[in-house]
Amino acid sequence: MREGAAAVEIDGLRVVRGGRVVLDDLSLRLPAGRVTGLLGPSGCGKSTLLRSVVGVQVVERGTVRVLGLDAGAPALRARVAYATQAASVYDDLGVEENLRYFAAVLGVPRDDVERVLAEVDLADDADRPVAGLSGGQRSRASLAVALLGAPELLVLDEPTVGLDPVLRADLWGLFRRLADEGRTLLVSSHVMDEAMRCQELILMRDGAILAQETPDALLERTNARDVEDAFLALVRDGGAAVR
């Protein structure tokens, strides 16, 4: 048993997109105040699960409770931050202009913009239009929006893809600091080597959860050298080892 309340509780979740069952009878508990990594190959349903937690996904069956409320409840809109996989910022505006707008929508003080610009290392590019940025810079601009204010739950869909390793380490450090402040982070990635930076792991494949535990416990249980190996071991066992 884990101490502390669950930030997210999902029971029997079933999601159908475009006639295809993406998630079926999925249940999980997400511990509060931790960085949880959601790992799995692309197309396994990670983004759909995250969309369900944020409350922007049409759900066929099951319940998704977030911070004690139904996912997507109006009271959650300022408490849950979300960054989609594709950078969702305005291409034709500058980085800072984007952030100022989202800050106004969130009702966050304007000086918060400078803080998040520094956190994603874009302070020097504040005035540049997003259209002129590199892919990594764009996704950092999008991530910065999710950092505005003091969200209790941050849902980040592949925020570190394509970033330079130094920056990636910095961002994982930032995620960890946010968790230490008591925030809950759910971060997806298809890069298995990012798993060791998480405090908790959820491994996913074909819309089902293979395992949920700490990275060390996972490696120990599967006798694997790294998370990629552990993933393979779990798939070979047909998920039999799942708690």
Add this chain to the structure above:
Amino acid sequence: MSPTRTAATTRRVVDQLRRDPRTVALLLVVPLALLWLLELVFDAQPATFDRIGPALLALFPFVVMFLVTSVTTLRERTSGTLERLLSMPLGRLDLLVGYLVAFGLVAVVQAALASALMLGLLGLDVDGPAWLLVLVAVVDAILGCALGLFVSAFARTEFQAVQFMPAVVLPQFLLCGLLVPRDELGTVLEAISWALPLSYAVDAMQRITVETGVSARTLVDLAVVCVAIALSVGLGAATLRRRTA
């Protein structure tokens, strides 16, 4: 609705327009060029120009604003920013009204320029007050924005959005009484024409051409167009889904 969030949205859309001077130039210049062309076409028939000029002064900005608004809001949808905004504490009306005010500001400038061109350089002759002519043109351009906001909810791609222009705008043009007076359209078509907002805008314009002063009918026509604007925005908000498949 929250006034601060609506104003922030307006500000953001205006910022986007400022970063795109070419679009702004097209927005302002195209209706002027079309009206000038109209005057050249009817050079030998000044009476016809005086008769249909005001109606087209209502029509051209309407069409241009419809197109620009529907494509812009569609871009919001496809870029993922709409999904992000709808996961935030932003009211659906905050977003749509924010857009409407921003494009409404453009519409005011556009209609003022077009009216000034018509009444000044092109020598359009109307019996009614000039300010009323400008007002109807502005309200009509805003109607174009509101309809554009509404139909963009049904378009998934830019190609589809552009197709809504002939689908939504041209029937209104055919039935608005400009080609054939509405009472000569036959019972069915006339009944349909009463349900289309552009008919009221064109009626108002035609009345301004021949009536001095401000008649109650013209004010009623304006009110009907304003109701159509409110209805389009309301329906647009109702069709905006926070949850999508």
